[in-house]
Amino acid sequence: MSKDNLLDALIEQTKLSKKQTDKQQKIVETAINMFAEKGYANTSTSEIAKAAGVAEGTIFRHYGTKDNLLLSVILPFLKEALPGMAENVFKEVVTENTLHFEDFLKGLFQNRIAFVMENKEIFQILVKELLYSEALRLELLPFFTEIVGKRVANMIDLFKERGEIMDLPTNAILKMVATLFGGYLVTTFVLTNNDDIDVEEETENLVRFVLEGIKK
Template sequence: MSEHFSIEELLRLTDEDVKMSEKQKKVVEAAIEIFADKGFAAASTSEIAKKAGVAEGTIFRHYQTKKDLLFAIVKPTITKFAAPFLVKNFIGEISKQKHEDPEQLMRFILENRYEFVKKNQPVVKILLQEVFFHEEFRGEIRKVIETHAMEKLKELIVFFQEKGEMVEMPPETVLRMIVTSIMGFLFARFILLPDLDWDDEEEKEYTIQFLLHGLMKK
Protein backbone atom coordinates (compact mmCIF):
# COMPACT_ATOMS: atom_id res chain seq x y z
CA MET A 1 0.00 0.00 0.00
CA SER A 2 1.21 3.49 -0.74
CA GLU A 3 2.54 5.76 1.98
CA HIS A 4 -0.66 7.82 2.01
CA PHE A 5 -4.25 6.93 1.21
CA SER A 6 -4.97 7.23 -2.49
CA ILE A 7 -8.37 8.50 -3.57
CA GLU A 8 -7.57 6.93 -6.94
CA GLU A 9 -7.34 3.54 -5.22
CA LEU A 10 -10.83 3.93 -3.75
CA LEU A 11 -12.16 5.02 -7.13
CA ARG A 12 -10.53 1.98 -8.75
CA LEU A 13 -12.17 -0.33 -6.24
CA THR A 14 -15.54 1.34 -6.75
CA ASP A 15 -15.07 1.24 -10.51
CA GLU A 16 -14.90 -2.58 -10.49
CA ASP A 17 -18.67 -2.72 -9.97
CA VAL A 18 -19.87 0.47 -11.63
CA LYS A 19 -17.91 2.16 -14.40
CA MET A 20 -17.52 5.83 -13.54
CA SER A 21 -17.22 8.73 -15.92
CA GLU A 22 -14.52 11.30 -15.28
CA LYS A 23 -17.13 13.73 -13.98
CA GLN A 24 -18.48 11.10 -11.59
CA LYS A 25 -14.98 10.41 -10.28
CA LYS A 26 -14.48 14.13 -9.67
CA VAL A 27 -17.75 14.22 -7.73
CA VAL A 28 -16.70 11.31 -5.51
CA GLU A 29 -13.25 12.82 -4.92
CA ALA A 30 -14.79 16.18 -3.97
CA ALA A 31 -17.33 14.47 -1.71
CA ILE A 32 -14.58 12.59 0.14
CA GLU A 33 -12.74 15.82 0.88
CA ILE A 34 -15.86 17.73 1.96
CA PHE A 35 -17.45 14.89 3.97
CA ALA A 36 -14.14 14.36 5.79
CA ASP A 37 -13.76 18.08 6.49
CA LYS A 38 -17.32 19.09 7.38
CA GLY A 39 -19.22 15.86 7.98
CA PHE A 40 -22.12 14.48 5.97
CA ALA A 41 -24.85 16.60 7.56
CA ALA A 42 -23.08 19.93 7.03
CA ALA A 43 -22.00 19.23 3.45
CA SER A 44 -24.17 20.36 0.54
CA THR A 45 -24.42 18.95 -2.93
CA SER A 46 -23.92 22.44 -4.36
CA GLU A 47 -20.61 22.70 -2.49
CA ILE A 48 -19.55 19.27 -3.73
CA ALA A 49 -20.50 20.20 -7.30
CA LYS A 50 -18.54 23.44 -7.11
CA LYS A 51 -15.41 21.68 -5.81
CA ALA A 52 -15.76 19.00 -8.49
CA GLY A 53 -16.18 21.60 -11.22
CA VAL A 54 -19.53 20.19 -12.40
CA ALA A 55 -23.15 21.31 -12.41
CA GLU A 56 -25.17 20.24 -9.37
CA GLY A 57 -27.51 18.36 -11.71
CA THR A 58 -24.59 16.08 -12.62
CA ILE A 59 -24.59 14.73 -9.06
CA PHE A 60 -28.29 13.90 -9.19
CA ARG A 61 -27.94 12.15 -12.53
CA HIS A 62 -25.76 9.58 -10.77
CA TYR A 63 -27.01 9.72 -7.17
CA GLN A 64 -30.65 10.33 -6.28
CA THR A 65 -29.77 11.79 -2.88
CA LYS A 66 -26.76 13.03 -0.94
CA LYS A 67 -26.98 9.83 1.13
CA ASP A 68 -26.64 7.75 -2.04
CA LEU A 69 -23.41 9.63 -2.74
CA LEU A 70 -22.19 8.88 0.80
CA PHE A 71 -22.98 5.20 0.29
CA ALA A 72 -21.08 5.19 -2.99
CA ILE A 73 -18.00 6.22 -1.01
CA VAL A 74 -18.45 4.32 2.23
CA LYS A 75 -19.80 0.93 1.19
CA PRO A 76 -16.92 0.03 -1.16
CA THR A 77 -14.57 1.47 1.44
CA ILE A 78 -15.89 -1.01 3.97
CA THR A 79 -16.35 -4.05 1.77
CA LYS A 80 -13.32 -3.70 -0.52
CA PHE A 81 -10.94 -1.37 1.28
CA ALA A 82 -11.62 -2.01 4.96
CA ALA A 83 -12.04 -5.75 4.57
CA PRO A 84 -8.65 -6.42 2.97
CA PHE A 85 -6.64 -3.59 4.52
CA LEU A 86 -8.35 -2.65 7.79
CA VAL A 87 -8.98 -6.19 9.00
CA LYS A 88 -7.88 -9.07 6.77
CA ASN A 89 -4.32 -7.94 6.11
CA PHE A 90 -4.05 -6.76 9.71
CA ILE A 91 -4.90 -10.26 10.98
CA GLY A 92 -2.41 -11.72 8.54
CA GLU A 93 0.28 -9.39 9.91
CA ILE A 94 -0.58 -10.38 13.48
CA SER A 95 -0.35 -14.07 12.57
CA LYS A 96 3.14 -13.62 11.12
CA GLN A 97 4.47 -12.13 14.34
CA LYS A 98 5.67 -14.23 17.27
CA HIS A 99 4.13 -12.41 20.20
CA GLU A 100 6.01 -13.47 23.31
CA ASP A 101 3.65 -11.79 25.77
CA PRO A 102 0.43 -9.69 25.87
CA GLU A 103 2.38 -6.42 26.01
CA GLN A 104 4.14 -7.17 22.74
CA LEU A 105 0.80 -8.06 21.12
CA MET A 106 -0.90 -4.86 22.29
CA ARG A 107 2.05 -2.70 21.22
CA PHE A 108 1.91 -4.29 17.77
CA ILE A 109 -1.85 -3.71 17.46
CA LEU A 110 -1.59 -0.08 18.59
CA GLU A 111 1.36 0.81 16.36
CA ASN A 112 -0.09 -1.00 13.35
CA ARG A 113 -3.50 0.67 13.63
CA TYR A 114 -1.94 4.08 14.40
CA GLU A 115 0.00 3.96 11.14
CA PHE A 116 -3.05 2.75 9.22
CA VAL A 117 -5.33 5.55 10.45
CA LYS A 118 -2.59 8.16 9.96
CA LYS A 119 -2.07 7.14 6.34
CA ASN A 120 -5.76 6.73 5.47
CA GLN A 121 -7.21 9.57 7.49
CA PRO A 122 -9.77 11.08 5.05
CA VAL A 123 -11.81 7.93 4.46
CA VAL A 124 -11.33 6.59 7.99
CA LYS A 125 -12.62 9.93 9.26
CA ILE A 126 -15.78 9.62 7.16
CA LEU A 127 -16.29 6.05 8.38
CA LEU A 128 -15.91 6.97 12.04
CA GLN A 129 -18.06 10.09 11.72
CA GLU A 130 -20.95 8.42 9.94
CA VAL A 131 -21.01 4.93 11.42
CA PHE A 132 -22.87 6.25 14.48
CA PHE A 133 -25.72 7.56 12.31
CA HIS A 134 -26.20 4.79 9.76
CA GLU A 135 -27.09 1.26 10.82
CA GLU A 136 -26.24 0.05 7.32
CA PHE A 137 -22.59 0.96 7.88
CA ARG A 138 -22.49 -0.66 11.31
CA GLY A 139 -23.89 -3.86 9.84
CA GLU A 140 -21.24 -3.94 7.11
CA ILE A 141 -18.43 -3.33 9.61
CA ARG A 142 -19.74 -6.02 11.98
CA LYS A 143 -19.79 -8.48 9.09
CA VAL A 144 -16.19 -7.66 8.11
CA ILE A 145 -14.93 -7.97 11.69
CA GLU A 146 -16.81 -11.20 12.43
CA THR A 147 -15.65 -12.77 9.17
CA HIS A 148 -11.98 -11.83 9.31
CA ALA A 149 -10.95 -10.90 12.84
CA MET A 150 -12.90 -12.16 15.84
CA GLU A 151 -11.84 -15.79 16.03
CA LYS A 152 -8.12 -15.17 15.43
CA LEU A 153 -7.93 -12.44 18.07
CA LYS A 154 -9.89 -14.56 20.57
CA GLU A 155 -7.45 -17.44 19.96
CA LEU A 156 -4.54 -15.17 20.87
CA ILE A 157 -6.27 -14.01 24.05
CA VAL A 158 -7.06 -17.59 25.11
CA PHE A 159 -3.43 -18.54 24.39
CA PHE A 160 -2.13 -15.91 26.81
CA GLN A 161 -4.84 -16.72 29.37
CA GLU A 162 -3.80 -20.37 29.37
CA LYS A 163 -0.19 -19.29 29.96
CA GLY A 164 -1.38 -17.29 32.97
CA GLU A 165 -0.29 -13.99 31.40
CA MET A 166 -3.70 -12.39 30.84
CA VAL A 167 -6.68 -11.79 33.12
CA GLU A 168 -9.31 -14.51 33.35
CA MET A 169 -12.28 -12.81 31.71
CA PRO A 170 -14.33 -13.91 28.70
CA PRO A 171 -12.12 -13.47 25.61
CA GLU A 172 -14.81 -11.31 24.01
CA THR A 173 -14.65 -8.93 26.99
CA VAL A 174 -10.86 -8.71 26.91
CA LEU A 175 -10.95 -8.05 23.17
CA ARG A 176 -13.57 -5.32 23.62
CA MET A 177 -11.41 -3.58 26.25
CA ILE A 178 -8.32 -3.68 24.04
CA VAL A 179 -10.17 -2.45 20.95
CA THR A 180 -12.10 0.34 22.69
CA SER A 181 -8.97 1.67 24.43
CA ILE A 182 -6.91 1.74 21.24
CA MET A 183 -9.72 3.05 19.05
CA GLY A 184 -10.55 5.67 21.68
CA PHE A 185 -7.00 7.02 21.47
CA LEU A 186 -7.01 6.97 17.66
CA PHE A 187 -10.44 8.61 17.45
CA ALA A 188 -9.35 11.44 19.78
CA ARG A 189 -5.98 11.83 18.06
CA PHE A 190 -7.07 11.93 14.42
CA ILE A 191 -10.80 12.74 14.40
CA LEU A 192 -12.07 14.46 17.55
CA LEU A 193 -9.08 16.58 18.66
CA PRO A 194 -6.48 16.49 15.86
CA ASP A 195 -5.30 20.05 16.51
CA LEU A 196 -4.15 19.47 20.07
CA ASP A 197 -0.42 19.52 20.75
CA TRP A 198 -0.12 15.73 20.80
CA ASP A 199 2.96 13.86 21.95
CA ASP A 200 2.06 10.72 20.04
CA GLU A 201 4.73 8.46 21.48
CA GLU A 202 3.85 9.48 25.03
CA GLU A 203 0.12 8.98 24.45
CA LYS A 204 0.70 5.58 22.88
CA GLU A 205 2.73 4.57 25.92
CA TYR A 206 -0.03 5.79 28.27
CA THR A 207 -2.55 3.70 26.34
CA ILE A 208 -0.39 0.59 26.63
CA GLN A 209 0.19 1.13 30.34
CA PHE A 210 -3.54 1.58 30.89
CA LEU A 211 -4.24 -1.71 29.10
CA LEU A 212 -1.54 -3.49 31.12
CA HIS A 213 -2.23 -2.05 34.57
CA GLY A 214 -5.53 -0.12 34.62
CA LEU A 215 -5.91 3.07 36.62
CA MET A 216 -5.16 1.81 40.13
CA LYS A 217 -1.80 2.81 41.57
CA LYS A 218 0.21 -0.27 42.50
Protein backbone atom coordinates in the same frame (compact mmCIF):
# COMPACT_ATOMS: atom_id res chain seq x y z
CA MET B 1 1.06 8.70 -0.68
CA SER B 2 1.78 5.58 1.38
CA LYS B 3 0.63 2.05 0.66
CA ASP B 4 -1.97 2.46 3.43
CA ASN B 5 -3.73 5.44 1.86
CA LEU B 6 -7.32 4.42 1.13
CA LEU B 7 -7.82 7.07 -1.54
CA ASP B 8 -5.01 5.52 -3.60
CA ALA B 9 -6.73 2.15 -3.34
CA LEU B 10 -10.13 3.68 -4.15
CA ILE B 11 -8.73 5.25 -7.31
CA GLU B 12 -7.60 1.84 -8.52
CA GLN B 13 -10.90 0.28 -7.54
CA THR B 14 -13.03 2.82 -9.41
CA LYS B 15 -11.05 2.18 -12.60
CA LEU B 16 -12.13 -1.47 -12.46
CA SER B 17 -15.77 -0.89 -11.51
CA LYS B 18 -18.42 -1.56 -14.14
CA LYS B 19 -21.45 -1.24 -11.87
CA GLN B 20 -22.22 2.43 -12.61
CA THR B 21 -23.24 4.47 -15.62
CA ASP B 22 -20.49 6.22 -17.56
CA LYS B 23 -21.53 9.54 -16.03
CA GLN B 24 -21.46 8.17 -12.48
CA GLN B 25 -18.12 6.52 -13.18
CA LYS B 26 -16.70 9.85 -14.33
CA ILE B 27 -18.04 11.65 -11.25
CA VAL B 28 -16.61 9.07 -8.87
CA GLU B 29 -13.20 8.90 -10.56
CA THR B 30 -12.95 12.68 -10.65
CA ALA B 31 -14.03 13.06 -7.02
CA ILE B 32 -11.61 10.48 -5.64
CA ASN B 33 -8.71 11.91 -7.62
CA MET B 34 -9.51 15.41 -6.37
CA PHE B 35 -9.89 14.21 -2.78
CA ALA B 36 -6.46 12.58 -3.07
CA GLU B 37 -4.89 15.68 -4.61
CA LYS B 38 -6.54 18.49 -2.63
CA GLY B 39 -7.98 16.76 0.43
CA TYR B 40 -11.61 15.90 1.05
CA ALA B 41 -12.43 19.06 3.02
CA ASN B 42 -10.85 21.30 0.37
CA THR B 43 -12.84 19.84 -2.53
CA SER B 44 -16.32 21.16 -3.28
CA THR B 45 -19.09 19.46 -5.24
CA SER B 46 -19.04 22.37 -7.71
CA GLU B 47 -15.34 21.72 -8.41
CA ILE B 48 -16.02 18.01 -8.87
CA ALA B 49 -18.87 18.75 -11.24
CA LYS B 50 -16.80 21.15 -13.31
CA ALA B 51 -13.86 18.76 -13.59
CA ALA B 52 -16.17 15.84 -14.43
CA GLY B 53 -18.03 17.87 -17.07
CA VAL B 54 -21.46 17.52 -15.43
CA ALA B 55 -23.90 19.83 -13.70
CA GLU B 56 -23.60 20.06 -9.92
CA GLY B 57 -27.26 19.04 -9.74
CA THR B 58 -26.31 15.71 -11.33
CA ILE B 59 -24.09 14.93 -8.34
CA PHE B 60 -26.87 15.88 -5.92
CA ARG B 61 -29.37 13.77 -7.86
CA HIS B 62 -27.20 10.65 -7.80
CA TYR B 63 -25.56 11.02 -4.38
CA GLY B 64 -27.27 13.75 -2.37
CA THR B 65 -24.14 14.98 -0.55
CA LYS B 66 -20.37 14.88 -0.86
CA ASP B 67 -20.26 12.48 2.12
CA ASN B 68 -22.66 10.10 0.38
CA LEU B 69 -20.58 10.29 -2.79
CA LEU B 70 -17.52 9.14 -0.89
CA LEU B 71 -19.47 6.51 1.06
CA SER B 72 -20.90 5.08 -2.16
CA VAL B 73 -17.34 4.09 -3.06
CA ILE B 74 -15.94 3.31 0.40
CA LEU B 75 -18.56 0.83 1.59
CA PRO B 76 -18.33 -1.62 -1.33
CA PHE B 77 -14.56 -1.23 -1.27
CA LEU B 78 -14.34 -2.09 2.44
CA LYS B 79 -16.50 -5.16 2.04
CA GLU B 80 -14.35 -6.42 -0.79
CA ALA B 81 -10.94 -5.38 0.51
CA LEU B 82 -11.22 -5.74 4.31
CA PRO B 83 -10.39 -9.47 4.51
CA GLY B 84 -7.17 -8.93 2.56
CA MET B 85 -6.36 -5.75 4.49
CA ALA B 86 -6.85 -7.55 7.81
CA GLU B 87 -4.63 -10.40 6.65
CA ASN B 88 -1.85 -7.96 5.74
CA VAL B 89 -2.13 -6.09 9.04
CA PHE B 90 -1.81 -9.25 11.10
CA LYS B 91 1.15 -10.40 9.01
CA GLU B 92 2.84 -7.09 9.86
CA VAL B 93 1.88 -7.19 13.54
CA VAL B 94 2.28 -10.88 14.39
CA THR B 95 5.91 -11.76 13.66
CA GLU B 96 8.63 -13.86 15.25
CA ASN B 97 9.18 -10.93 17.62
CA THR B 98 5.59 -11.06 18.92
CA LEU B 99 6.43 -13.08 22.01
CA HIS B 100 3.99 -11.56 24.49
CA PHE B 101 0.54 -10.00 24.58
CA GLU B 102 2.20 -6.65 25.20
CA ASP B 103 4.12 -7.01 21.91
CA PHE B 104 0.90 -7.82 20.07
CA LEU B 105 -0.96 -4.82 21.50
CA LYS B 106 1.91 -2.44 20.76
CA GLY B 107 2.16 -3.62 17.18
CA LEU B 108 -1.58 -3.53 16.57
CA PHE B 109 -2.20 -0.15 18.21
CA GLN B 110 0.75 1.56 16.55
CA ASN B 111 -0.18 0.11 13.15
CA ARG B 112 -3.81 1.24 13.36
CA ILE B 113 -3.07 4.70 14.78
CA ALA B 114 -0.73 5.35 11.86
CA PHE B 115 -3.39 4.04 9.46
CA VAL B 116 -6.11 6.32 10.85
CA MET B 117 -3.76 9.32 10.75
CA GLU B 118 -3.13 8.55 7.06
CA ASN B 119 -6.88 8.30 6.37
CA LYS B 120 -8.27 10.74 8.91
CA GLU B 121 -10.91 12.39 6.72
CA ILE B 122 -12.39 9.05 5.65
CA PHE B 123 -12.32 7.84 9.27
CA GLN B 124 -14.16 10.96 10.42
CA ILE B 125 -16.89 10.47 7.80
CA LEU B 126 -17.35 6.80 8.65
CA VAL B 127 -17.60 7.51 12.39
CA LYS B 128 -20.15 10.27 11.82
CA GLU B 129 -22.28 8.04 9.61
CA LEU B 130 -22.05 5.11 12.02
CA LEU B 131 -23.24 7.31 14.87
CA TYR B 132 -26.34 8.48 13.00
CA SER B 133 -27.21 5.50 10.81
CA GLU B 134 -28.49 2.34 12.48
CA ALA B 135 -28.71 0.66 9.07
CA LEU B 136 -25.02 1.30 8.46
CA ARG B 137 -24.10 -0.01 11.91
CA LEU B 138 -26.09 -3.18 11.29
CA GLU B 139 -24.37 -3.56 7.92
CA LEU B 140 -20.75 -2.85 8.86
CA LEU B 141 -20.18 -3.69 12.53
CA PRO B 142 -20.93 -7.44 12.26
CA PHE B 143 -18.68 -7.52 9.21
CA PHE B 144 -15.80 -5.94 11.12
CA THR B 145 -16.44 -8.29 14.05
CA GLU B 146 -16.27 -11.33 11.79
CA ILE B 147 -13.15 -10.25 9.91
CA VAL B 148 -11.13 -8.42 12.57
CA GLY B 149 -12.67 -9.37 15.92
CA LYS B 150 -12.12 -13.10 15.45
CA ARG B 151 -8.44 -12.57 14.70
CA VAL B 152 -7.91 -10.51 17.85
CA ALA B 153 -9.94 -13.04 19.87
CA ASN B 154 -7.65 -15.82 18.66
CA MET B 155 -4.63 -13.87 19.88
CA ILE B 156 -6.30 -13.28 23.25
CA ASP B 157 -6.98 -17.03 23.55
CA LEU B 158 -3.34 -17.78 22.70
CA PHE B 159 -1.95 -15.52 25.42
CA LYS B 160 -4.57 -16.69 27.92
CA GLU B 161 -3.31 -20.24 27.37
CA ARG B 162 0.23 -18.98 28.02
CA GLY B 163 -0.92 -17.50 31.32
CA GLU B 164 -0.30 -13.85 30.38
CA ILE B 165 -3.95 -12.73 30.64
CA MET B 166 -6.41 -13.22 33.46
CA ASP B 167 -9.07 -15.86 32.93
CA LEU B 168 -11.93 -13.63 31.85
CA PRO B 169 -14.21 -14.57 28.92
CA THR B 170 -12.43 -13.77 25.66
CA ASN B 171 -15.36 -11.72 24.37
CA ALA B 172 -15.28 -9.57 27.53
CA ILE B 173 -11.56 -8.86 27.11
CA LEU B 174 -12.04 -8.14 23.41
CA LYS B 175 -14.91 -5.74 24.16
CA MET B 176 -12.92 -3.83 26.77
CA VAL B 177 -9.81 -3.50 24.58
CA ALA B 178 -11.89 -2.51 21.53
CA THR B 179 -13.85 0.05 23.57
CA LEU B 180 -10.67 1.63 24.93
CA PHE B 181 -8.88 1.74 21.59
CA GLY B 182 -11.93 2.73 19.55
CA GLY B 183 -12.73 5.46 22.06
CA TYR B 184 -9.15 6.72 21.83
CA LEU B 185 -9.30 6.89 18.01
CA VAL B 186 -12.65 8.70 17.99
CA THR B 187 -11.64 11.15 20.73
CA THR B 188 -8.27 11.93 19.14
CA PHE B 189 -9.14 12.08 15.45
CA VAL B 190 -12.84 13.05 15.45
CA LEU B 191 -13.87 14.87 18.62
CA THR B 192 -10.66 16.84 19.16
CA ASN B 193 -9.35 16.42 15.59
CA ASN B 194 -5.79 16.21 16.83
CA ASP B 195 -3.12 14.42 14.85
CA ASP B 196 -0.13 16.22 16.33
CA ILE B 197 0.79 13.18 18.42
CA ASP B 198 3.76 10.94 19.07
CA VAL B 199 2.49 7.55 17.86
CA GLU B 200 5.01 5.52 19.86
CA GLU B 201 4.29 7.44 23.07
CA GLU B 202 0.52 7.21 22.60
CA THR B 203 0.83 3.48 21.90
CA GLU B 204 2.92 2.95 25.02
CA ASN B 205 0.37 4.79 27.18
CA LEU B 206 -2.53 2.78 25.77
CA VAL B 207 -0.78 -0.54 26.27
CA ARG B 208 0.23 0.35 29.83
CA PHE B 209 -3.37 1.28 30.58
CA VAL B 210 -4.71 -2.00 29.16
CA LEU B 211 -2.20 -4.11 31.06
CA GLU B 212 -1.95 -2.20 34.34
CA GLY B 213 -4.84 0.27 34.60
CA ILE B 214 -4.32 3.50 36.49
CA LYS B 215 -3.88 2.15 39.98
CA LYS B 216 -0.62 3.32 41.54
